[in-house]
Amino acid sequence: MQTEQQNPLATQKVSSLILKFTIPAIISMMVSSLYNIVDQIFIGQGVGMLGNAATNIAFPVNIICTAVALLLGIGSASNFNLKSGAGQTEVAKNYAGNGLTMLVVCGVIITAVTLGFLTPLMHIFGATEEVLPYAIDYTGITAIGVPFLILTTGGCHLVRADRSPSFSMACMLTGAIINTILDPLFIFAFHWGIKGAAWATVLGQVVSGVMILIYFWKFSKMQLTRHHLMPHMKYLGEITALGMASGINQVAMAIIQITMNNILRKYGAVSDYGADIPIACAGIISKVNMIFMSIGIGISQGCQPIFGFNYGAEKFDRVRETYKKAAWAAIISGIVFFACFQIFPRQIIALFGGGNEAYYRFAERYFRIFMFMTFINGIQPMSSGFFTSIGKAKLGMIVSLTRQILFLLPLILILPVFMGIDGVMYAGPIADLAAAVITIWFVFRQFQDMKQKESESGSHLSRAL
Numbered sequence: 003m004q005t006e007q008q009n010p011l012a013t014q015k016v017s018s019l020i021l022k023f024t025i026p027a028i029i030s031m032m033v034s035s036l037y038n039i040v041d042q043i044f045i046g047q048g049v050g051m052l053g054n055a056a057t058n059i060a061f062p063v064n065i066i067c068t069a070v071a072l073l074l075g076i077g078s079a080s081n082f083n084l085k086s087g088a089g090q091t092e093v094a095k096n097y098a099g100n101g102l103t104m105l106v107v108c109g110v111i112i113t114a115v116t117l118g119f120l121t122p123l124m125h126i127f128g129a130t131e132e133v134l135p136y137a138i139d140y141t142g143i144t145a146i147g148v149p150f151l152i153l154t155t156g157g158c159h160l161v162r163a164d165r166s167p168s169f170s171m172a173c174m175l176t177g178a179i180i181n182t183i184l185d186p187l188f189i190f191a192f193h194w195g196i197k198g199a200a201w202a203t204v205l206g207q208v209v210s211g212v213m214i215l216i217y218f219w220k221f222s223k224m225q226l227t228r229h230h231l232m233p234h235m236k237y238l239g240e241i242t243a244l245g246m247a248s249g250i251n252q253v254a255m256a257i258i259q260i261t262m263n264n265i266l267r268k269y270g271a272v273s274d275y276g277a278d279i280p281i282a283c284a285g286i287i288s289k290v291n292m293i294f295m296s297i298g299i300g301i302s303q304g305c306q307p308i309f310g311f312n313y314g315a316e317k318f319d320r321v322r323e324t325y326k327k328a329a330w331a332a333i334i335s336g337i338v339f340f341a342c343f344q345i346f347p348r349q350i351i352a353l354f355g356g357g358n359e360a361y362y363r364f365a366e367r368y369f370r371i372f373m374f375m376t377f378i379n380g381i382q383p384m385s386s387g388f389f390t391s392i393g394k395a396k397l398g399m400i401v402s403l404t405r406q407i408l409f410l411l412p413l414i415l416i417l418p419v420f421m422g423i424d425g426v427m428y429a430g431p432i433a434d435l436a437a438a439v440i441t442i443w444f445v446f447r448q449f450q451d452m453k454q455k456e457s458e459s460g461s462h463l464s465r466a467l
Contacts, residue, residue, distance in 0.1 A: 011087070011311040016323045023162065024304030024328070026171035030158055031296035031303070033174040039289055040182050041199045046355025048189040049136070051282045053196050054354060056136030058285020059129045059263065062256040063116055063141055067151050069252030070108045074101045075156025076306070077245020079163040080391050081237075082224075083307050086163075087314025098160050099230030100237040102218060105156040109149030116145040128263025130277055136196050143200035150204075150211030157214035163307055164223050173217075177210030247390045247398030251383070254406030258414070259288070262426065265414055269423040275364050279357070280423060283365040286354045291373060294339040298332045298380030302387025309391035318452040325388055325445070332380030340376040343369045371427035375434035385441045389448070397444055405437035 011019065045053040078101025085094035116123065124137045154173055161170040181202050188198025218226060263281055270280035305328050312320040342350070347369035348362055382405055389398035410433035417425030 009086070009311065011308055012315050012317060012320075016308070016320055017327060019308050020305060020324060020327055020331075023167050023307060024301050024331070026167035027162060027304030028297050028300030030171045030174040031300040032293055033171075033178040035289065035292040035296045036178050036182075039293065040178070040185055041203055042286060042289055042354050044185040044189050045196055045199050046286075046353075048199075049196050050355060051278065051357055051361070052133055053136055053199075054286060055130075055133045055278055055282040056140050056196060058259075058281055058288070059124055059127045059133055059137040060141040060144065061285065061288070062127050062259050063112075063123075063145065063148075064151075065252050065256040065259060067109070067112060067148055068155055069249045069256065070112065071105065071152045071155035072159075072252055073245040073249030074104050074108065074241060075159035075245070076248045076303070076387070076390060077101065077241035077243070078156075079159040079306060080244040080310055080393070081240055082160070082163045083310030083391070084314040084393055087311035095224050095226055095230045096234065096237050097241060098163070098224055099226045100233055101160060101241055102153075102157065102226070103231050103233055104238065104241075105153050106149060109152035112152070113145050113148040116148065117142065120145075127260050128267050128281065130267060130281070132278060133281070140196050140200045143197060144203055147204035147207035150207040153214050154207065154210040157211075157218075159303065159306070161214070161217055161222075162303065165307070166217070166221070166223070167304070169217055169221070173210045173213045176213060177206035179206075180209055181206035243395045244390055244393065244398075246395055247386050247402045250399055251386060251402035251406065254403055254411075258406050258410055261411060262414055265418055265426055266423065269418050269426070273423045275360050275423070279361050279364055280368075280426075282357075283351065283361065283368055284426075286351060287365065287368055287372070290350060291376075294335065294376060295379070295383060297335045298383040299387070301328045301332055301380070302384040302391075305384075306387060306391045309388055310393075313392040316455070318456050321392065322449055322452060325449075328384055328388075329381060332384050333377065336377040336380045340373070343373045343376055367424075368427055371424075372430035374431040375438070378438045379434055382437050382441050385445055388445070392448075394448070397448070401441050401444060404440050405433050409433035409436045 042054060042057055045057060078097045081097035082094045085091075085097065120138060120142055121134075124134055124141065127137075129137045154177065158170040158173060161167075161173070184202035184205060185199055188194045188202050189196075192198055194201070262284060266280040266284055267277045271277040273280075305324050308324045309321055312318075312324070347366040350369070351362060351365040382401060386398045386401040389395075389401060410429055413429035413433055414426050417429050419425070421428065
């Protein structure tokens, strides 16, 4: 096939492709998580513990935005890669165009809903009376940047699918740099407090979103027209099917975050820590963990064009080789972060502002217990992306949901009944281990299926000769 011969995804050395695509993707994901980390650090230093707790309360809105962005971005990019690999270039453009249009539309809708129901949403997300004013200020402003956040997060997948991983990275990096520069200026120099952190975030997101628009207007290789941008139910349905696993995983994270905030508020109030300390610490730790998870997700997203194109071209040996090398990268990064979480929990939490001894004691225990299985946690998001990339949307969704919904959600509801607030901590490693076992089993079965297809293809070829 001519397309297959010309496209380096089918011919270039797998390890070189992985480096070329995953490093920008990892950096993009880490930069995305740094939006929240940088805000958290400066808010902790400039506003204090209640400011940190407020960003944790607001975090479900960010997760929901990411869910929509991944649903549409990964769904459209996966379809684009599969169709391109099969030589259907014009059809592939329709998926990219439909995905871009819906990213903008959904961003505007989420902004309207968030601003329209701001106070009740903050109560639902677990705000205490002390935290509520800070949460309303922060979320009310950051909601303005939602359309640009969704466009950037989802659009970067399409930029990578268009074989421009460096531009994708530049979009995320530019916004993060702007946010990092403006945060201390707005919080400390202008004395805007938590509102300053919110405006810094919004301005960074606006610049990144505009860069995505400029790319598809001026620089994209796929050269989309107005016809490709017009929404069509056929393409939207297939985009949703392949993006559902990643989107549902983020929705599950939002459900977990909201549930955990309320559980921590309830059981923290009757513990030695009080209600605000657990919410503040858990929020910080979840965002620190996002830096690690961004590596696993970045590896998955970077390998997505390699998985999808080669699976569509029936080069199954390259698909398996890519997965194995990517899995080892995820495991090695997990071991590094595991060591950091176990050895330096107090030093990490201290970056986000001071607190009393109870604050540090809770943070240390939460880091060491809840994050105990970090060394294998990169496998699940990477595997979910693998299944989605090869068109196995249901398997991708099942893998996405095993940790969050099947295991973690029931455990954080049940264990605290018997163990108090410690039950939340022990729910994490139990859910992580169970999810890893199931994920590895599904991957093994998929490898066997690809080998069976290779065997059948070889038999057909022999008979033809």
